[in-house]
Amino acid sequence: MPGRAQYDGxxxxxxxNGPVGQTTSLLLARWGIPTVVLDSRDSRDLVGSKAICQQRDVLDIWGSVGVGRQVADEGVTWTVARTFHRDRELFSIEFADRGRSAYPAWVNISQSRTEQILDERIAASPLIDVRWGHDVAAIAEDGTSIVVTARTRENVETVRAPYAVVCGGARAYPLRAMLGVEFEGRTFDDYFLICDIKTDLPEWAKERRFYFDPEWNPGRQVLVHPCPDSTFRVDWQVPPHFDLSAEERDGGLDRRIRQIIGERPYEIVWRSVYRFQSRHTNRFRVGRALLAGDCAHLLAPFGARGLNSGVQDAENAAWKIAAILGGWGDQSLLESYHDERMAAALENLEITTHTMDFLVPQSDAGWAHRRDVLARAEHDMVARRQVDSGRLAEPFWYVDSPLITPSLDRPFPGRPAKGSPAEPGPGVLIPDVPVHIDGDPAARTRDVGRDGILVLTTDGVDRDATERVAARATSAPLKVYAVADIEVDxxxxxxxxxxxxxAWVVRPDGHVAAVVAGDDDIALHAAIRRTLGFSTLVDDSTASPV
Incomplete structure (x- = not known):
């Protein structure tokens, strides 16, 4: 368990109480902090597969609360993403692992099943109080607390809390209005038909397939994802004003499916029609409230950046709240949540909007460009790199965060190539590798780092002296290791x-906060203080719980 927050408020x-709210409550419970989870629904809605693609580093976050391995084992692992133009493969991407992660690059599993697994873990925690049927009617602050008023069928309840994490989902318009935030962005005109189809396609069972302009959806595209239990998620781009009911009545849906799977027997497990949006709130933090997940940002799904980024919101919020309540983080950590997760959302929106503009061009010139690129890409490597079938999710790099100490020796080289992790350095997630810690054969860098502040020293650095400097800089749970003493091979x-x-300083969420000279005590002290939101150099952390 991590260093407990020593909090009894x-x-x-x-x-x-969707996946982002569930994850937030479990992460806070891991720090010893109780939560009250309010949801307007009467019970869990387990209809449809919804968000299915879980990225390696999100599985790692869920692993820290005891469910990552189960999600990975129940899901379908895939490591290759193939892109086709008509019936010709243009390219494929395999996903590199900078380290030796405990989890595969991608696992597909229905959001409904993921929610069930998270619910089971929540039910085992005495620190999490889930209240269904609580429709939030008001959110206000009184100076020392945030006050949430919720209507139930019987009465009105008030919850007074030091902080709130608002994860009300895509349709949380009333919650955003209560907090006074805008929800800027756009809605794409084209529709997408999504069907979960149970059938036998063994040759497609371990890879993502994206088709531009196949003969069975001319002028548009189709995406196929493998899922557990011989089920495949198929996304068709369909014209505006597409009528699913009419297509079902006249046999069009059956013909559409048969064009992909042939005469195999099949069962439709779930189907729906969506229009996608790209939006974000203008603030991710309003006083004592932090907005997370689809409540804060909506992304087109080509790249699986919605739920994955929402879970990363949850981890960012949880460790910062824990640090403040534990007395070892400054109140400015709340504003850093806005800085960091807004930057992540803008990155995701830029990437997904670029993808949607290629998938659904907004002008005649855009369509002409797409046709030209796809035609040339079959023979031209330069054109092939212009084909955008979705850049798949990755952890964000907080290189411009106020909590990160830049390094002249390790400048951020920019967005990495598709399928590749970012180069290690300040702001980047530390690679997940096995290490020797206290005889624990299962120890990993991410697990060790999540307990508080981690400092890693390299050759030529006095580890004991580094530990003394770090201890003067913070009262946070602290671990200092020499890399040579703990690394494997x-x-x-x-x-x-x-x-x-x-000296490498690593935050509780596994992101590198600083790389400083190991003999520069002042730089190390300042970097640790900055990591926790403090702007002044003092010998002792004087923050107190709020």
Missing amino acids: APIAIIG GLLSECLDTGPNE
């Missing part, structure tokens, strides 16, 4: 590309 309010040094005389 009122629970944190979490509004919305030189893997950690290799993955970090370490040099001599370095």
